[in-house]
Amino acid sequence: MPIYYPDADLNNSSSFSSLEKRAVASLASLYGFRMLGLFMVLPILALYMDDYPGFSPLLLGVCLGIYGLTQAALQIPLGLLSDKIGRRPVIVGGLLVFIFGSLVAASAETSAGLIVGRAIQGAGAIASTLMALVSDLTREENRTKAMANIGASIGVSFVLAMIFGPVIATALGLSGVFWVTALLGCLGIIIFLRWVPKAVTVQRNRETHTDLQQIRGLLKDPSLLRLNFGVFALHLILMAAFVVIPALLSEELGIVGADLWWVYLLLLGGGFVAMLPAMIIGEKLQRQKLSFTTAVVCVTLAMLLLALFRGPLLTPIMLLLFFAAFNLLEASLPSWLSKVCPAGRKGTAMGIYSTCQFFGAFVGGVLGGWSVQQLGVDSLFLLLAAIGFVWWLLALGLEAPKAMQTVVLNSGDIAYEDFAKLILKVPGVEDILVVRGEQLAYAKVNKKTVDMSGLKPYLNL
Incomplete structure (x- = not known):
């Protein structure tokens, strides 16, 4: 579940603007199509892979899970790359890799070929980049609802994959599932290029971006x-x-x-x-x-x-x-x-x-x-x-x-040490991160006890 970014009224958040509605709907559809393609093999791979030369239960397990290895290895690096060269080339490139992997698996004639295709599918690891783009295209107070829509699309995709996977495999075989997956990837590119708005400005937000210097402490x-x-x-x-x-x-x-x-x-x-x-x-x-x-x-x-x-x-x-x-x-x-x-x-x-x-x-x-x-x-x-x-x-x-949430604040021209002391005096604020040279600050507050009137002048709206 994504974190909640409030405005001054914790009970009333802003409605989506037309641009935000378009961004959330298109990105949720894109995310859903991609995950649908990845999930469709789960309910049927064990029933069809034994027709491929070289099959063994071990290779079946590798084929099921290999996408996770490439996803795990590349997700953070591709997210960092998107911070440097932009979201759009990374997302389009990731979808092209996903499509190529699906085509490799669809054309495979051996168990090893299926594994290679699944590994390439996972190498299109754009999940973190898509989430960052959601942050770029939505306001702070609407980000929770936007992330919830993305999460819902993943859940729906999993259910649909369990239904459509067996249906497609019965009609077209295992290769047909991968051909349909490649088609879904193509639809994802069309949705992205046609309907996802271009981000005008990108503000680095530590609640949605990865900072390598924080990893050791968090581990x-x-x-x-x-x-x-x-x-x-x-x-x-x-x-x-x-x-x-x-x-x-x-x-x-x-x-x-x-x-x-x-x-x-x-x-x-x-x-x-x-x-x-x-x-x-x-x-x-x-x-x-x-x-x-x-x-x-x-x-x-x-x-x-x-x-x-x-x-x-x-x-x-x-x-x-x-x-x-x-x-x-x-x-x-x-x-x-x-x-x-x-x-x-x-x-x-x-x-x-x-x-x-x-x-x-x-x-x-x-x-x-x-x-x-x-x-x-x-x-x-x-x-x-x-x-x-x-x-x-x-x-x-x-x-x-506890009933905690993070509030993103703008320190303006106030010195970062003074701003931290000022915010920590507000009732209900339990932690704050202020970074030298950055205007955004991050306060962890108790939703039941926080005095939002003390934070309202500094909210990053």
């Missing part, structure tokens, strides 16, 4: 370490599970490829409905830690029972429990990070977080494939349950997050 923060391990473990478990979930549904439950789409729709839709009450109650009653750790227990329990007691009734129930817990954790982790991240460091912290997320997907794919090949399906689920248990132990050390 030592105990709360951020636990959250980064959490997203690493969550996507490790997800990708490793998808090494075997399609086979469980088709071979053990007898659900053929043409029917997989409605099974995934029921599992994901049911999981979403099941997680909403837990998340809402946790937020309203300030019991986020309880709902969070309970969700980790649910993931762990689902993996354990899938290892020990699979069957026509229990397997769908455990998968439903897993997807419900996954949805809650996927939404809770970035929200929690934004609340505990030190002021003015969220851009860098989110870069580290996303790198851990993608690297977890890579490790999960490789670990899942290796485990199935060497140890079997039951042992894989036991291993994933053990990882979930370690995550639960670490999560117990998290402190419940």
